[in-house]
Amino acid sequence: MADTVDLASDVSYADVVRDEHWSLIRLVTRSEPPNPYEYPRSDIGLTMYLRQCGIEHFCGREVSHVERPSALDARLAVELPRSSGTPDEPLLLPARVAWPRLACVLHIAESLRAIAGPLEVLHWWRPGAYNAAVSNANEKPGSDHVTASAVDIMARDGSRLDAAVEAVIDPIWLADRTDMVRGISIGHRRGSLKIHVGVWAPATRAKGAPRRWSYDPATGAEVAYR
Numbered sequence: 712m713a714d715t716v717d718l719a720s721d722v723s724y725a726d727v728v729r730d731e732h733w734s735l736i737r738l739v740t741r742s743e744p745p746n747p748y749e750y751p752r753s754d755i756g757l758t759m760y761l762r763q764c765g766i767e768h769f770c771g772r773e774v775s776h777v778e779r780p781s782a783l784d785a786r787l788a789v790e791l792p793r794s795s796g797t798p799d800e801p802l803l804l805p806a807r808v809a810w811p812r813l814a815c816v817l818h819i820a821e822s823l824r825a826i827a828g829p830l831e832v833l834h835w836w837r838p839g840a841y842n843a844a845v846s847n848a849n850e851k852p853g854s855d856h857v858t859a860s861a862v863d864i865m866a867r868d869g870s871r872l873d874a875a876v877e878a879v880i881d882p883i884w885l886a887d888r889t890d891m892v893r894g895i896s897i898g899h900r901r902g903s904l905k906i907h908v909g910v911w912a913p914a915t916r917a918k919g920a921p922r923r924w925s926y927d928p929a930t931g932a933e934v935a936y937r
């Protein structure tokens with residue numbers, strides 16, 4: 712349902728509670744999930760929402776930063792919220808219906824960070840045209856980023872990230888293969904500083920099984936894992 716919602720504009724509280732991530736975050740936080748509609752749709756509002764979800768190390772500004780402003784459709788840019796620090800700067804801050812999706816992936820990111828050390832979110836939501844303009848061959852149109860179901864994360868230390876993937880991702884991956892609780896999608900190559908983490912992304916849901924891929928070191932193309 713929520714996948715078809717235009718994420719540039721806000722919908723209703725009813726759409727939030729219909730989204731699978733709403734119940735998933737309840738499962739992860741073991742408490743009543745905060746209502747994103749009680750927070751302003753701004754970078755500061757998103758940070759406050761994330762703190763309420765137990766996310767300590769990632770903020771609204773970081774996850775909604777526009778990596779390549781020239782690729783942003785001019786009409787969409789007008790509709791987007793502005794950065795609190797720099798009022799001229801549009802933020803890729805989707806409708807609040809999508810915020811629980813971010814909280815879910817950042818819960819996994821927090822666990823990775825505990826082992827891998829500081830992590831930076833490079834991308835979260837990438838609306839259709841922007842996604843097509845900035846994507847490399849690995850991130851096809853219709854990717855998890857269009858629905859704000861995934862983040863790309865950058866670590867400082869590849870070997871510590873490998874250890875974190877082993878300790879955090881592998882158990883989720885194995886559990887998901889038998890009982891798809893998190894519907895996880897993972898893109899990571901051993902030794903790389905980058906990792907893509909998605910939770911209950913539409914492509915994963917459609918397949919009914921968790922997805923995992925690596926990248927060919929020579930071509931960068933996706934390679935199926937295991």
Ligand SMILES: [Zn+2]
Pocket residue numbers: 850856861862863907908
């Ligand atoms: Zn990605």
